[in-house]
Amino acid sequence: MYVAVKGGEAAIANAHRLLADRRRGDRAVPAITLEQIVEQLSLSVDRVMAEGSLYDGELAALAIKQARGDVIEAIFILRAYRTTLPRFGYARPVDTGAMLVERRISATYKDLPGGQLLGPTFDYTHRLLDPALAETGEPAPPATRPAGDEAMPRVSGILAGEGLIEEDGALPQDHRTGDLTREPLDFPMQRDLRLQALARGDEGFLLALGYSTQRGYARSHPFAGEIRIGLVEVELDVPELGFAVTLGRIRVTECQMVNQFQGSAKAPPQFTRGYGLVFGQSERKAMAMALCDRALRARELGEDVTAPAQDEEFVVSHCDNVQATGFVEHLKLPHYVDFQAELDLVRRMRREVEEARAAGAADREAAE
Amino acid sequence: MHEREGAGDEARRAAMAVLAQAPGDMLDRLWRESGLPGEAEMLRGPETGLVGLRGRIGGGGAPFNFGEATATRATVKLPGGEVGHAYALGRDTRKVRIAAILDALARRPEAAATIETAILAPLRAALAEADARRRDETAATRVDFFTMVRGED
Numbered sequence: 001m002y003v004a005v006k007g008g009e010a011a012i013a014n015a016h017r018l019l020a021d022r023r024r025g026d027r028a029v030p031a032i033t034l035e036q037i038v039e040q041l042s043l044s045v046d047r048v049m050a051e052g053s054l055y056d057g058e059l060a061a062l063a064i065k066q067a068r069g070d071v072i073e074a075i076f077i078l079r080a081y082r083t084t085l086p087r088f089g090y091a092r093p094v095d096t097g098a099m100l101v102e103r104r105i106s107a108t109y110k111d112l113p114g115g116q117l118l119g120p121t122f123d124y125t126h127r128l129l130d131p132a133l134a135e136t137g138e139p140a141p142p143a144t145r146p147a148g149d150e151a152m153p154r155v156s157g158i159l160a161g162e163g164l165i166e167e168d169g170a171l172p173q174d175h176r177t178g179d180l181t182r183e184p185l186d187f188p189m190q191r192d193l194r195l196q197a198l199a200r201g202d203e204g205f206l207l208a209l210g211y212s213t214q215r216g217y218a219r220s221h222p223f224a225g226e227i228r229i230g231l232v233e234v235e236l237d238v239p240e241l242g243f244a245v246t247l248g249r250i251r252v253t254e255c256q257m258v259n260q261f262q263g264s265a266k267a268p269p270q271f272t273r274g275y276g277l278v279f280g281q282s283e284r285k286a287m288a289m290a291l292c293d294r295a296l297r298a299r300e301l302g303e304d305v306t307a308p309a310q311d312e313e314f315v316v317s318h319c320d321n322v323q324a325t326g327f328v329e330h331l332k333l334p335h336y337v338d339f340q341a342e343l344d345l346v347r348r349m350r351r352e353v354e355e356a357r358a359a360g361a362a363d364r365e366a367a368e
Numbered sequence: 369m370h371e372r373e374g375a376g377d378e379a380r381r382a383a384m385a386v387l388a389q390a391p392g393d394m395l396d397r398l399w400r401e402s403g404l405p406g407e408a409e410m411l412r413g414p415e416t417g418l419v420g421l422r423g424r425i426g427g428g429g430a431p432f433n434f435g436e437a438t439a440t441r442a443t444v445k446l447p448g449g450e451v452g453h454a455y456a457l458g459r460d461t462r463k464v465r466i467a468a469i470l471d472a473l474a475r476r477p478e479a480a481a482t483i484e485t486a487i488l489a490p491l492r493a494a495l496a497e498a499d500a501r502r503r504d505e506t507a508a509t510r511v512d513f514f515t516m517v518r519g520e521d
Contacts, residue, residue, distance in 0.1 A: 055437035056437065056438040058459075059459075085418045089420065090420035091420060091422060096427050100503070101506060102506050118510075120509075145504060147504050156426060156427060168428040177422070193432070196432055234437065236439070240443070241380075243381055244381075245384050246389070250421070252423075278434075
């Protein structure tokens with residue numbers, strides 16, 4: 001129950017003024033610029049873009065600055081902003097096979113066309129704090145080596161030759177690509193909508209669920225068939241021109257998870273697949289997304305649904321951190337009247353229990 | 369606003385792709401240095417909106433939406449009647465306005481040559497150089513596997 005109560009305007013205004021002050025921090029320290037955030041906190045920017053579901057590095061940086069570095073608050077701000085813009089249309093699907101690759105690894109094939117390219121990775125670092133970063137001083141420029149023009153086919157294509165792995169996921173010919181920003185959620189859902197939900201889902205939530213599948217809750221024997229990070233072209237069909245126009249390039253991370261599958265009534269023994277595609281350099285998220293995508297295909301593949309990661313309604317309904325934070329944090333808002341009503345109710349129930357107990361005791365005494 | 373030219377489409381499409389990917393400050397500088405006329409009537413925008421981004425399941429399967437990007441578009445009309453369009457990711461309205469004027473000017477054969485040499489060629493070269501550098505930096509992180517032979521047989 002909501003009852004309008006006036007008051008608190010001055011407190012709120014001053015709280016926001018205080019927030020602005022604390023956000024700025026010590027005035028003797030230079031204010032951080034958006035360029036600095038974009039360039040030097042780029043993986044935070046990537047996460048805010050991915051879960052804010054809006055590819056715009058400068059806006060994500062602004063949101064991070066405004067949120068004092070609180071990533072979920074920044075995602076919330078970016079989501080709110082996107083609702084203010086008109087939609088020009090849907091771009092053509094990006095072609096990750098034609099990616100300008102910045103990193104590409106496979107845990108299933110050592111020698112694959114195009115090779116294993118580590119790129120700018122945290123892998124193989126010792127995870128020891130580096131005191132040199134606390135000083136000024138610039139790192140050495142990157143090493144270079146002439147890149148050949150060797151093609152870099154997706155690993156899934158290499159495996160497909162033997163017929164031991166399923167094809168890229170197809171949906172019925174007449175299927176219209178779903179968009180959960182336009183239509184209400186409805187279960188069960190098709191894989192395209194699920195992937196959309198996972199792509200904008202909370203990294204921590206999906207990471208935990210992906211981890212749970214590895215620990216035996218819907219075990220699916222995954223291998224990282226391929227992870228690739230790089231730039232892909234975005235093209236939009238423009239009716240007034242009659243052809244597709246290149247709008248520019250975006251950075252994405254793609255993960256092809258390959259899963260052993262013993263077969264079921266619906267499918268023969270083969271390798272099945274989970275897919276992850278995320279804005280920016282977001283490898284952990286892409287891998288978690290691919291694990292969850294595979295787990296959520298349980299029904300389609302005729303597997304028993306026994307674990308949380310396989311429960312579509314559970315995963316999709318709870319992976320959005322903007323919805324989650326909204327509902328959890330609304331508990332902070334005044335519930336004074338609600339609480340008064342519940343207080344009265346608990347007092348009455350308590351009184352009734354005590355009266356019943358007293359009456360019972362009196363009956364027993366009378367019986368003795 | 370519908371113009372279908374057929375033969376010129378591919379060149380136009382390629383030029384629009386170069387302009388869309390141009391760094392705003394570089395396009396601005398080349399544009400000012402080119403001395404090309406800037407007089408144009410804005411028919412639409414420049415306006416910023418969203419483009420829905422799509423991937424394919426498994427990389428090549430059915431499409432799915434995986435987020436949106438900001439994009440800016442503009443349509444201009446030159447005093448001579450030529451209409452130009454421009455689209456680019458991001459929110460750089462100045463860049464997109466210049467790109468739309470260039471797209472319209474390129475309908476004039478005499479301006480098309482200037483646009484090619486003064487604007488598109490340097491932009492294309494800069495883009496190619498940046499891509500080549502990125503590829504070479506990545507190539508340096510390629511793993512060269514070798515086999516360690518242990519013991520004697």
